[in-house]
Amino acid sequence: xxxxxxxxPEALKENxxxxxxxxxxxxxxxxxxxxxxxxxxxDKTVGVPPAGCxxxxxxxxxxDMGEAPHGRAIAVATGIKxxxxxxxxxxxxxxxxxxxxxxxxxxxxxxxxxxxSVIFVNNGVYGMTGGxxxxxxxxxxxxxxxxxxxxxxxxxxxxDLSQMLAVAGGSVYxxxxxxxxPKNIIRTKKxxxxxxxxxxxxxxxxxxxxxxxxxxxxxxxxxxxxRRVEEEVVKIYPLGVxxxxxxxxx
Amino acid sequence: MAKQLMCxxxxxxEAATRAGCRFYAGYPITPQNELPEYMSxxxxxxxxxxxxxxxxxxxxxxxxxxxxxxxxxxMTSSSSPGISLKxxxxxxxxxxxxxxxxxxxxxxxxxxGNIAPSQQDYFQATRGGGHGGYRTIVLAPCSGQEMxxxxxxxxxxxxxxxxxxxxxxxxxxxxxxxxxxxxxPIDPATLPQKDWVLDGAGGRDSRLVSSLxxxxxxxxxxNWKLAEKYExxxxxxxxxxxYFLDDAVLAVVAFGTAARIAKGAVNRVRKAGLxxxxxxxxxxxxxxxxxxxxxxxxIKHLLVFEMNTGQMVEDVKISVGEQATxxxxxxxxxxxxxxxxxxxxxxxLFYRYEQDD
Numbered sequence: 001x002x003x004x005x006x007x008x009p010e011a012l013k014e015n016x017x018x019x020x021x022x023x024x025x026x027x028x029x030x031x032x033x034x035x036x037x038x039x040x041x042x043d044k045t046v047g048v049p050p051a052g053c054x055x056x057x058x059x060x061x062x063x064d065m066g067e068a069p070h071g072r073a074i075a076v077a078t079g080i081k082x083x084x085x086x087x088x089x090x091x092x093x094x095x096x097x098x099x100x101x102x103x104x105x106x107x108x109x110x111x112x113x114x115x116x117s118v119i120f121v122n123n124g125v126y127g128m129t130g131g132x133x134x135x136x137x138x139x140x141x142x143x144x145x146x147x148x149x150x151x152x153x154x155x156x157x158x159x160d161l162s163q164m165l166a167v168a169g170g171s172v173y174x175x176x177x178x179x180x181x182p183k184n185i186i187r188t189k190k191x192x193x194x195x196x197x198x199x200x201x202x203x204x205x206x207x208x209x210x211x212x213x214x215x216x217x218x219x220x221x222x223x224x225x226x227r228r229v230e231e232e233v234v235k236i237y238p239l240g241v242x243x244x245x246x247x248x249x250x
Numbered sequence: 251m252a253k254q255l256m257c258x259x260x261x262x263x264e265a266a267t268r269a270g271c272r273f274y275a276g277y278p279i280t281p282q283n284e285l286p287e288y289m290s291x292x293x294x295x296x297x298x299x300x301x302x303x304x305x306x307x308x309x310x311x312x313x314x315x316x317x318x319x320x321x322x323x324x325m326t327s328s329s330s331p332g333i334s335l336k337x338x339x340x341x342x343x344x345x346x347x348x349x350x351x352x353x354x355x356x357x358x359x360x361x362x363g364n365i366a367p368s369q370q371d372y373f374q375a376t377r378g379g380g381h382g383g384y385r386t387i388v389l390a391p392c393s394g395q396e397m398x399x400x401x402x403x404x405x406x407x408x409x410x411x412x413x414x415x416x417x418x419x420x421x422x423x424x425x426x427x428x429x430x431x432x433x434x435p436i437d438p439a440t441l442p443q444k445d446w447v448l449d450g451a452g453g454r455d456s457r458l459v460s461s462l463x464x465x466x467x468x469x470x471x472x473n474w475k476l477a478e479k480y481e482x483x484x485x486x487x488x489x490x491x492x493y494f495l496d497d498a499v500l501a502v503v504a505f506g507t508a509a510r511i512a513k514g515a516v517n518r519v520r521k522a523g524l525x526x527x528x529x530x531x532x533x534x535x536x537x538x539x540x541x542x543x544x545x546x547x548x549i550k551h552l553l554v555f556e557m558n559t560g561q562m563v564e565d566v567k568i569s570v571g572e573q574a575t576x577x578x579x580x581x582x583x584x585x586x587x588x589x590x591x592x593x594x595x596x597x598x599l600f601y602r603y604e605q606d607d
Contacts, residue, residue, distance in 0.1 A: 043451055043453070044450035044452065045450065046449075046450065048316075055462060058456075062451070063450075063451055063456050064448040064449070064456050064457045064458075065448070065456065065457075065458050065459070066315075066458075066459045067342075067346070067462060068312065068315075069312065069339065069342050072309070072312040072315075072339070075304070075309040075310075075312035075316065076312050076316035077316060078302070078309075078313050078316060079273065079312070079313035079314060079315060079316020079317035079318070079319070079320065080316040080317070080320045080448060081316075082273070082300040082313075082317065083272070083273055083300065083316070083317045083320035083321070083322050084320045084321075087320075087450055104305050104306055104308075104309065105305070105306075105308075105309050105312070107305075108304075108305035108309065112302075
């Protein structure tokens, strides 16, 4: 009898995603589902998807889901987690969601040390609305609202939200990864597992920032978009562990 | 239980706790700071209750949304400018059909306005307040004791109809101390189970709480479903008080603090032999339209008194049509009229119509 070596995670629904070719969201959804399976927490996990491309994440990840207004995922998740502390609650947020309209919610939840797992997907643009500039957009990058490229004194500088959250007293684990190559996809899965584990251990706020590619709005082929992440984007947003106080928190 | 002397904001906090509220998130704003302060102290003594001082009104209402998704009775409170900020979340809560209780201790406006008592948020409260064409049940107490009953009722209505309910007070209601008694607390475990709560998909299909409905056909259906719910609420939940209306030829129509003042005015003019009564809407939405219309078959003159420039007066006119004259007296901006002032207005009007009739 043939041995099954690859299957759909239990926590992933049998739906094809609506994401564009080459998009990172589908990969990240699968990694989250694999982690939920491996930790055996499907029956006690609640997800809070964002407004943005991943608003339909509940069509794919098979756990209880509560939608949030744009930027408010962490506040909604706070209400769920504080009410039912035995649940494992994660938010899934884009860079416009968490680093622009939801910055206040993110910083204060991190500061209060809310026991939440935040999946922060940074692709440097507002994807769903057609590729406008995000706070994370690189300098010089052309978007639909920076047709001549992002100018710092007019449009602001690329915002490193993860660094900002690392300053907050209640954040315990923050790591930045990519899903632009197989090696980094494996690292991302480990990081996702860590941010879930930090919550399950009751240590505090944990976040993984995943640099992702948006071939459609970057107007690049999927392959070139992945290369751009690992050659250009990482220079501004360096990969690695940004904060880890798990030992101290224990 | 013995009577206790308490300020209105504390009364609301205690009544909410006794109604089984186990989650409160809020942000400081005058004149309702006594309420979050009370909740912080009250919940600190309880193992199963959560108080969060949120970083903003937006965060507070969204925390309440999350707590409601998780199945507990949840409340937030604020005053006028803060309620404007909460409208985003209130719209989502209405769209998602979640229960929640929101307290607005109104102050003078617009903008930053002032911190004096006013009724200037009537339109905002009774027309939904945010985007998307929803409604919220609005309850307007006029005494400490009524704050007890209506705050507790607000949680029941929110659960029964899965809809946000507003308790609408003002700076005076929030600050004034009155003797009140409370019923025994409700044990949240005895409340009806909710079959839509997000508590982990163990042994069942995963659940979704959402207001996103991309297909216009489905969205239309959802809108009609909400409309039918609102119709049922209008049918069943209109509340009002009649005061000296049986033989009245003129009725004052007022709610909340204004009604309390108007009652004093009615008492005064009654002593002078004027046949004047008071009709007090307790639910502002649904507005007691049918009841007021029925009243206008016998009482031909109505005087609407509000602590604003004229908002509820529109609902009064819609209710009675041409069946009665509708006059208006308003004091916006945080002015608190005296019963003496209102009695003067009532008396003038009474004799004017007596001559005309």
